[in-house]
Amino acid sequence: MRTKKRLALVTGLIALGAGLITPAAVATPEHRAPAASCLGGAWKYDKAPGEIDAPPGAAYYRTTNRCADIQVKPSNGTVLKLCYLKNHDQNQVVCKGEVNVPGGSWKILGTDFKDGVEFWLRFSNAGAHKTGLVAA
Numbered sequence: 001m002r003t004k005k006r007l008a009l010v011t012g013l014i015a016l017g018a019g020l021i022t023p024a025a026v027a028t029p030e031h032r033a034p035a036a037s038c039l040g041g042a043w044k045y046d047k048a049p050g051e052i053d054a055p056p057g058a059a060y061y062r063t064t065n066r067c068a069d070i071q072v073k074p075s076n077g078t079v080l081k082l083c084y085l086k087n088h089d090q091n092q093v094v095c096k097g098e099v100n101v102p103g104g105s106w107k108i109l110g111t112d113f114k115d116g117v118e119f120w121l122r123f124s125n126a127g128a129h130k131t132g133l134v135a136a
Contacts, residue, residue: 038067039106042135045072045121052126053083060085060118063136070110070119074132077102082109084119098124106135 041064047054055061063070070082079100086092101107113119113136123130 038069039071039135041066042071042073042133045130045132045134047121047123047128047130049127049129052123054121054123054130060120061134061136063113063115063117063119065115067136068112069108070113070134070136071106071108072101072121072132072134073106074101074103074130076130078128078130078132079124080109080130081122081124082119083122084110084113084117088116088118095122103132 043061045054045061048056072080074080077100079098081095081098083093083095086094096110099107099109110119119136121134
């Protein structure tokens with residue numbers, strides 16, 4: 001009888017380790033997983049003095065399947081706005097209103113973007129060097 005209990009215990013542990021059984025205590029809510037991967041996939045932006053946009057010139061950032069939102073985390077407090085191309089059309093530029101974003105804090109600039117939307121950050125202070133993270 002003891003052998004059967006040990007065998008059942010070992011079989012259960014093997015199934016648990018193989019991912020066939022997942023304990024409820026380990027499960028995480030579905031709405032939390034995308035946020036972690038969204039911010040975890042953030043990349044660095046670097047706006048040079050004299051530039052107004054990041055990235056500069058005719059370059060764009062693109063939204064990914066990791067996030068439905070576009071978020072920034074500036075190294076230092078800054079004022080900026082989110083601009084993007086509607087329907088991938090350079091004649092349909094949309095810029096949202098200016099937002100004051102404190103340094104070291106994530107701020108959502110826009111929500112519910114599809115994958116592949118071309119966007120950029122437009123800063124109010126062209127003379128300042130600005131760095132931080134962007135997630136999209």
